[in-house]
Amino acid sequence: MKRLMGLCLCLLGVFGTCATMAATVRLAYNPRTVDALKIVDAPYSSYCALRRCASNEGSQTLFKYDRTVTLGTPDTSRHFSMQMPGQRTLRLTSGSASVELKVEMFALHLRPYPSAQTGMGANPFQGNMAAGCNQDYYYLGSNYLGVIWKPNSAENTSHCRIDTASMAYRTWTADVEAGPAYRLSIAGYPRLPAGVYTGSLVYHVTNGAGPDFDVGRNSSVHDYSFTLNFEMTVERDLQAGFTEPVDTLELLPAGGWDSWAPGSRPPVLRARAPFSVTTNAPFRVSYRCATLADDGRCALGTFSNHTRAPFTITLNWDNAPPLAPGYPAEGQPNGQGRTFGYAASMGRYPGVFNFVMDDSSPLFTARGKQWSGDVTVVFDTQL
Template structure:
């Protein structure tokens, strides 16, 4: 049995027990960036073993890992308070610089959201007082049951010490509560806004201190006694792979009708009253995401002697030229070596661009001049093929 002094101290403040910590623990954090994946650009590529992501639907950029071991014993005796509380501090959000093999840099923010702590007790939890919410610290989940369980606490303000507590049944006998397990950290990775990640592999490190008040990780307060914390610091080895990614969204179907600018009503005036429109037009809209330079090309199925795309009459075989123009809803930077009009590529043209981080919206606009010439040919249908090509890289 502990001395009465230890009993009184245990009622007021549980005791963390310390021994000489070992060298820094290291946790891998493996990330991928690929904006084509449902626009969740940053995601954890290989998750660490954890209780949190094994129980919760973790977001793509959230992971958890066991960071260090600890042991702390709190003695209780009859008539002791049923509330067991301690101070928990997780690191403040940290900005980490990542550097690629080519020397390019990215800024990554690492934010700790909460933790799992192991608890062993010879007295059961109070069922009506589980899932407590204290100012800044919320008990979200308890895994297992006495004598061995793990408790999940989520903090509202990482970087500040918060009082976390949970409830036990009222005591009529002596009992102990032992924290003896791993601390599992729950963290989120985000790229700072306004960056344009180039393809490649980026690496960086973040180091966090562990121990008493004033360290990045604080679990209670250190007092003399039989206890243990396994390390004085925890390091994260961060690897971010930025993959070549190009995502293009096109309308359904593979046909485009060429119509007068006034639409169906002007078409009716042409077919019924011989009111020839000034031109015919069609449009193929698209939306494009890319994390690097890209090319957009078109190629015509048939071309005229002067290199223009042509439509071919269904019966006569007569050809009629049409124009193809690429337009963007918002300006996109033209890549070095390319022009606004594009580079000839045989039966078409190729355009090169440097993208922004947001989706780029554009369209291929088709235009037929001199519709009267089509009418004179007496063909019921003029058709042609146009191939659109989108490529990552230049």
């Protein structure tokens, strides 16, 4: 999740034919953030080092080849060219959960190093881009060139070529480093169960007949491929809240105090606090009471009376999430209340806290006083 890793190059001599190469792209995903999908701590990359990339974009020098082209000829097969692949889609999986990741190669950073015989004279990048791409960047160093090509559409296969037919006749040879820049996206940014999702894409680099990167004739590349391995960590996402105001709850008899006949037996008092939880991972619900009765139950109290009026708290669900191992339906004691654990991986769960005082007689030991007690409810994913 921290960086592009495992970049392995197999070279014959300085530039030659290799079989395969692989790089691992680690991502973080949380659809509730501004940057829903982002590459985490990507290292130095050839394109992004020159052009600021978005959080879901990256690049790397992924393949090298040598190429001989001819300036001043109408034969377009001898012009400097590059085919770039269109959008690819792969399915990332984590257990039974999956999501489609779209990969677009939206730019290409080329660093040609002309051979000693060719020298640093006229070069094909001084020609005109013929079709398919735009030349976004050009740099002439002491012994190498630097250019960036961008396809007109990253969704479709692009054929990029520099037209050098009108230039003076010359044969030009260079060793080339190619760093494709890729953009990653997920359609609709759905809610997903938390976990690590993995998948791979293989790109082929050929010299005249490939579906992906085609570097043209008279090059050293032969059926060379590289693999992009993706590891996407879907972060835990818990949304919980009360659906009615709960800053202050009143314990009341059925029908309110007006329905209670003075002089009759003190009534049962009740209050309720409905809530809703939406989660993509196992979660806990805890309550803790600031005031406790002698028997450990939550209680109300006053500043002027040491008497406590205990009440009970129960948690009820409309559609109960599955219990987490080690957590009974009635929860675990936590010293000041109870903690409930649930193994839900994805879903919305409405519920309600019910507060019940079966015996309200302690309240009448301090008539005219305000009885109160604080209850703290916590929702978390720390299972």
